[in-house]
Amino acid sequence: MSDVLTPPQNPPPAPSMPLKPLGKVLAITSGKGGVGKTFVSANLAAALAKRGHRVLVLDADLGLANLDVVLNLYPKTTLHDVFTGKAKLEDAIIKAPGGFSVLLAGSGMVEYSRLTPEVRDDFIRIMESLVPRYDVVLLDTGAGISDVVLFAVSLASEVLLVATPEPTSLTDAYATIKVLIGQQKRQSIRMIINQTARLGDGRAITVQLQQVLDRFVPGEPGRPIRLVHMGDIPADPAVRQAIMRRQLLMQNTPSCPAGLAMAQLAVKLEETVMPKLA
Amino acid sequence: MTLPDPALIDLHALRLDDARALIGHAGAANLPEPDAGPAVYLQGVIDSLCELSLKDPLTGLANRRHFRAVLARELDIVARSGNSALLLMLDIDHFKKINDSHGHLTGDRVLQAVARCVASCVRPQDTVARYGGEEFAVVLPDCQVSYGETVAERIRQSLSALSITVSPVLNLQISMSIGGAFAPVWVRSTADLWTERADTQLYRAKAGGRNRVCMDHQQVISVSAEEKSLLFGPLTMGEPAWIENVPNEATDSAMQRLN
Numbered sequence: 001m002s003d004v005l006t007p008p009q010n011p012p013p014a015p016s017m018p019l020k021p022l023g024k025v026l027a028i029t030s031g032k033g034g035v036g037k038t039f040v041s042a043n044l045a046a047a048l049a050k051r052g053h054r055v056l057v058l059d060a061d062l063g064l065a066n067l068d069v070v071l072n073l074y075p076k077t078t079l080h081d082v083f084t085g086k087a088k089l090e091d092a093i094i095k096a097p098g099g100f101s102v103l104l105a106g107s108g109m110v111e112y113s114r115l116t117p118e119v120r121d122d123f124i125r126i127m128e129s130l131v132p133r134y135d136v137v138l139l140d141t142g143a144g145i146s147d148v149v150l151f152a153v154s155l156a157s158e159v160l161l162v163a164t165p166e167p168t169s170l171t172d173a174y175a176t177i178k179v180l181i182g183q184q185k186r187q188s189i190r191m192i193i194n195q196t197a198r199l200g201d202g203r204a205i206t207v208q209l210q211q212v213l214d215r216f217v218p219g220e221p222g223r224p225i226r227l228v229h230m231g232d233i234p235a236d237p238a239v240r241q242a243i244m245r246r247q248l249l250m251q252n253t254p255s256c257p258a259g260l261a262m263a264q265l266a267v268k269l270e271e272t273v274m275p276k277l278a
Numbered sequence: 279m280t281l282p283d284p285a286l287i288d289l290h291a292l293r294l295d296d297a298r299a300l301i302g303h304a305g306a307a308n309l310p311e312p313d314a315g316p317a318v319y320l321q322g323v324i325d326s327l328c329e330l331s332l333k334d335p336l337t338g339l340a341n342r343r344h345f346r347a348v349l350a351r352e353l354d355i356v357a358r359s360g361n362s363a364l365l366l367m368l369d370i371d372h373f374k375k376i377n378d379s380h381g382h383l384t385g386d387r388v389l390q391a392v393a394r395c396v397a398s399c400v401r402p403q404d405t406v407a408r409y410g411g412e413e414f415a416v417v418l419p420d421c422q423v424s425y426g427e428t429v430a431e432r433i434r435q436s437l438s439a440l441s442i443t444v445s446p447v448l449n450l451q452i453s454m455s456i457g458g459a460f461a462p463v464w465v466r467s468t469a470d471l472w473t474e475r476a477d478t479q480l481y482r483a484k485a486g487g488r489n490r491v492c493m494d495h496q497q498v499i500s501v502s503a504e505e506k507s508l509l510f511g512p513l514t515m516g517e518p519a520w521i522e523n524v525p526n527e528a529t530d531s532a533m534q535r536l537n
Binding site (some may be wrong): 168170171174175178209210211215216246 | 470
């Protein structure tokens with residue numbers, strides 16, 4: 001069969017419908033798992049924090065993101081406690097090593113992976129109270145096109161899609177792009193290509209994806225669909241090292257090729273995306 | 279290109295007897311007499327041979343060669359017009375049993391009856407072909423999803439309502455499984471990919487219990503085989519002008535050090 005990501009058989013639930021996106025919120029998502037979404041979220045947050053921004057990273061995979069693992073954090077209080085009324089939101093926000101804040105969902109949140117209207121409302125309420133306190137909020141979402149992912153992405157005003165040059169990752173990225181365009185009426189999606197082997201690979205990949213989109217997914221007249229290539233992160237042994245040590249690349253070896261690329265990505269976000277978020 | 283002067287063609291020097299006999303056996307009408315003039319006669323022979331080469335002798339439907347040509351032409355049109363086209367693959371259920379229990383002549387009668395029935399269910403611009411054995415194919419140009427579904431279902435119902443008289447004492451009932459796939463619009467797919475998708479649906483119909491229609495719709499969420507092949511294939515178009523081309527100095531120098 002030709003389906004890459006098996007779409008839900010029933011009509012998509014309400015959460016995937018476009019909500020009013022919140023300003024200053026960036027979703028970091030991917031079609032396939034294991035392409036470095038959480039790694040990018042954490043290190044991008046550190047790079048932005050280094051440049052003087054107040055950054056919050058939120059585990060929008062409701063407990064399934066590995067943000068705690070990547071950052072080596074084991075907070076006593078999580079979003080789950082806030083949801084269940086055991087703690088205040090302020091107590092769940094913790095300082096991460098890279099000078100930014102994180103809000104971890106906590107393992108109990110897995111119960112909420114069924115996205116009921118109550119969970120949605122709670123989540124939106126929390127987001128609305130969080131957003132004014134930061135310059136930028138990064139949502140580390142799950143992979144693929146589940147209703148939780150689509151809901152989290154629908155809250156963001158901009159989408160950063162992480163993919164690697166592997167064919168499976170690209171096919172899933174393409175499928176995700178189609179869904180975001182079709183269900184959320186997104187017009188632009190920003191691409192980050194992780195683990196590139198050669199200079200220019202990421203751009204070539206973005207162009208290729210764009211051309212297939214142009215053929216198969218015609219936008220509305222006057223509203224062309226645009227993939228914006230934000231940057232490449234080169235394959236770099238230092239990344240693996242940092243991950244194995246459970247440290248941030250931006251703290252461990254900020255001047256390694258991948259670290260420099262991450263810093264460059266932060267500059268580009270600052271210049272091209274953040275002014276639009278305000 | 280200059281053609282030889284027709285007056286120079288000596289019909290007696292051409293060995294046309296075999297061709298003439300072939301055309302005669304196939305019952306092709308309208309073959310002009312040799313005294314109509316060499317050019318007219320020769321053209322008649324060529325036309326008749328062409329016609330023969332495109333037809334399935336048993337059913338009179340388009341044969342597989344003709345079908346492939348229609349498929350290729352249709353892919354071309356779909357790529358340019360943006361109007362989708364539907365390909366149906368049809369297979370008679372348990373045909374082997376008919377052959378085994380009633381003989382091949384009966385089997386042939388059934389094939390002929392099925393061919394007539396399918397042809398009567400479609401529009402004049404649609405092409406019905408015998409794909410091979412007991413498998414048939416229909417190409418429906420400029421076909422909307424709702425219409426395509428209606429036609430496929432109409433074919434299935436007509437066939438199951440059919441009572442095929444194979445001898446004065448024997449009427450046979452048959453059923454057919456049908457798989458369909460729409461050609462993706464605005465894209466030049468290949469005949470192989472298109473047939474494969476329709477075939478997949480036919481297998482689904484068979485596996486689902488036969489005597490049914492299964493269709494491959496172009497879903498927004500799915501990535502078709504055509505898209506996949508393009509994702510990794512070379513694209514000839516130039517880069518869209520607006521793709522942001524900001525020099526990435528940090529990455530560039532870092533990459534150079536890495537390489």
